[in-house]
Amino acid sequence: QKEVEQNSGPLSVPEGAIASLNCTYSDRGSQSFFWYRQYSGKSPELIMFIYSNGDKEDGRFTAQLNKASQYVSLLIRDSQPSDSATYLCAVNSNSGYALNFGKGTSLLVTP
Amino acid sequence: DTGVSQDPRHKITKRGQNVTFRCDPISEHNRLYWYRQTLGQGPEFLTYFQNEAQLEKSRLLSDRFSAERPKGSFSTLEIQRTEQGDSAMYLCASSPTLQIGELFFGEGSRLTVL
Numbered sequence: 715q716k717e718v719e720q721n722s723g724p725l726s727v728p729e730g731a732i733a734s735l736n737c738t739y740s741d742r743g744s745q746s747f748f749w750y751r752q753y754s755g756k757s758p759e760l761i762m763f764i765y766s767n768g769d770k771e772d773g774r775f776t777a778q779l780n781k782a783s784q785y786v787s788l789l790i791r792d793s794q795p796s797d798s799a800t801y802l803c804a805v806n807s808n809s810g811y812a813l814n815f816g817k818g819t820s821l822l823v824t825p
Numbered sequence: 826d827t828g829v830s831q832d833p834r835h836k837i838t839k840r841g842q843n844v845t846f847r848c849d850p851i852s853e854h855n856r857l858y859w860y861r862q863t864l865g866q867g868p869e870f871l872t873y874f875q876n877e878a879q880l881e882k883s884r885l886l887s888d889r890f891s892a893e894r895p896k897g898s899f900s901t902l903e904i905q906r907t908e909q910g911d912s913a914m915y916l917c918a919s920s921p922t923l924q925i926g927e928l929f930f931g932e933g934s935r936l937t938v939l
Binding site for chain 2: 718720722746748750756757758759760763802804806807811812813814815816817818
């Protein structure tokens with residue numbers, strides 16, 4: 715079992731809709747959870763992090779964490795075509811140094 | 826430009842040759858990471874430095890791979906006796922001390938092994 719699992723997609727949503735991206739992780743000791751966005755041909759960039767159970771909102775983005783169920787999600791409200799990218803979920807490792815990434819979910823927002 | 830810089834951006838080599846990549850992190854960041862990414866996959870952790878100390882190395886990493894960060898500034902990643910399976914994008918990232926997980930990635934060095 716991979717440490718961080720994501721559905722590779724593609725997830726297609728119409729412009730203006732809510733995109734919901736999900737991630738599960740295997741290490742119950744993980745404390746820090748991150749969402750990175752990667753445009754085609756570019757490097758990943760951090761868009762959100764969450765440490766505590768519950769929701770964390772930043773603009774159109776909301777990260778949700780449920781440690782008991784070992785899942786993290788990212789909601790993108792009012793999706794725009796510019797949101798079309800691969801979204802990578804990342805979880806800190808046992809050592810606390812490395813981030814382990816999922817394979818990413820490809821999101822396509824159609825006009 | 827004060828971002829993470831990687832060199833070369835592209836490298837084509839023949840199987841069996843050695844290659845070296847360089848990474849210059851953001852100057853005030855003392856954490857430095859190397860990752861490898863292949864098409865359709867997320868970045869795979871290779872190794873981590875805090876200042877000049879290599880504190881973690883992936884157990885999946887072959888002995889053909891070695892990394893250094895001699896003065897706690899730039900870092901090099903060397904691959905010896907390259908194999909076709911080494912073809913990938915090699916990503917360097919740096920991070921501020923107190924922000925675990927906030928990685929700033931460079932543009933990457935793409936390796937093609939023929």
